[in-house]
Amino acid sequence: MLKRILVLCMSVMLLATGCNKKTETSKIFQLLDQPTEQADYYRDVVYKEGANNRKLDFNLAIPKEASESDKKPLVVFLHSGTWVAGDKDDFNNVIYTLSYHGYAAATIDYGLVPNENMLGQVDNAIDSITYIVKNYSDKGIDKDKVIIIGASAGAHIAILSAQKICDNKNDYDFNLSYLVDMFGPSDLRYYDNIDEEKQQEIVDLDKSIGYFKRNPEFLSGDKELDYYDCLSKVNPIEVVNKNLVKTLVISGDQDKYVPIKISKSFYNKLKELGVDAQFIEVSGAGHDPFSEEIWKQIYDTLKSQV
Template sequence: MVRLLLLVILFLLSLLSIFPAPTYHLWLTAILVTEYPLLFIFPCLVLLLSGRWSAKYQISGTIVGVLALLLLASPLLKAYITAKTLVSELHNNQPPEISPFNLSTLIRRSNTKEVSYKEFTYSKTDDKTLSLKFFSSLEKGIRPCVVVIHGGSWKSGDNNQLPELNSYLASEGYHVAAINYHLAPKYKSPIPVNDVKEALKFLKEHSTGLAIDTSRFVLLGRSAGAQIALLAAYTIKDPGIKAVVDFYGPADMVWGYSLPANPLVLNSRKVMEDYLGGTFQQVPALYQKSSPILFVNERSVPTLIIHGKNDVLVAYEHSQRLYKKLQENNIQTYFLSLPWATHGFDFNINGPGGQLSTYAVTSFLEKVCR
């Protein structure tokens, strides 16, 4: 009976690999199930093998266990399929030096070493001091710089968020500047975009000492930070901004407000109202001015979009709509779609989504900063 009960629990958890999470805590669980799959696959295998010593509910337990195992392993299979597409579209089917997805990395982890950083104050006003963490490229010489903008629903988070990618990019020859910015509800849009301008200004002024190539900046944002990164990339008239990387960001604030997230996961309308200063009916112009998709034109910078189809915080359709608009304007763009992934899948840089997105980012940077 215990075996059957445990396998039923694993089966219910495995459903998070194919269906969107219905509540906030199940969303967090979905990240574990899909990006740390071996933590669930191994216990499932052990329980299945133990069936030979189980007299009661042996067959029913085995059936449930096999179904759970197949679903738990599905992100791995889908990751292999996605990896082939990734190589085909980014490298014209040329065999890459590093595979986009490697099962062994899930077990032994990547060899990326943590890169130390220096912290600088890039903006100081009467009521707020903003800082950035600068990860110097491990390759010598004048190097491109990636400006990283954290997520957190515009009201939380900081530049300590997900530092593994910062170290990885530094090891690949890029400077990384992870910035803090003014947070809602005290500060409203477009203040964070102005913060990006200030950060770029600071980096340019100190480019000699930091060995930054000021003609090759790339903005990279996650979630709310992706909205800021996209809006900054499409509206700041700076020839030094060469591209933007969008991790599951809300690209259309007007459309997003009309179709809110599941309130059991996130009160997305309240989040947007805090950031934009009111409902869409109260401040429609600000929703429009804060929608990156409305600023896409034939002069927009190359864009990498990364989004999971099971995202329950920021609808996958945001990225679909942005990708279509970029294609209509003949902008160099690539859309990495992850069928199993949810919001924040890159929490584990060594998971299926983490490996593929890291590969996509480095391949994209190589193209736009070449």
């Protein structure tokens, strides 16, 4: 009995300290909150100058074992924050964890409203991928296996980014392999069709939607269009088409900000279009980008799909 306890304790210690015993991580998956010795880190790398002369940057982790003969898929993560808030540095645990598991991984500053509009955020996300591929492929990044993961508003941007890439493949020097939508508001019109009591339950997102109704130019950048015309340009369920890459839609059944019915409707739309899509419902999960159960599901799916 004592021997079994010692073995379990050693397994947990190896994961927490980032040792090379990768077999242990397949047994014990957790989001790491600090860098590990398995990766090289590049922090606050500026990839472009965004609107209002604001510099946009990213954090990147590349496994040390990556090389020309052992290239690693690139995961680009787009953070949550209702388009107007959030920070790439809040999600460094994503790149710590994924690089530990053998992926090159970046968390991106894609610019926030009102400095950017939503379509500007999409362009920034794509430009960050282009920059990483151009400047870091020689360090063992596989530009033919690029994955975009977005959480909440970041998932909204991720979907639009993926669709634009898929519609214009010849314009990019990389191949998008997979898209992960983590409880993204994939049908923004849903929030126009709920009663006041329900709006109180999702007050943060409702305030954000109200803000965009008053400032529709922050959706598409077009000051001549009204809110609903602008909305049609940035509403994922209306924008997606059959060209979209393989997609995982993942949602918690206790999410009050992006109810699971939105994610299910979006998934059904993808299936109707003929997109290779998968839906995972996580029991008991809410609107939580740090849920280890959700990330375990994502990790297992990437291992089987990419």
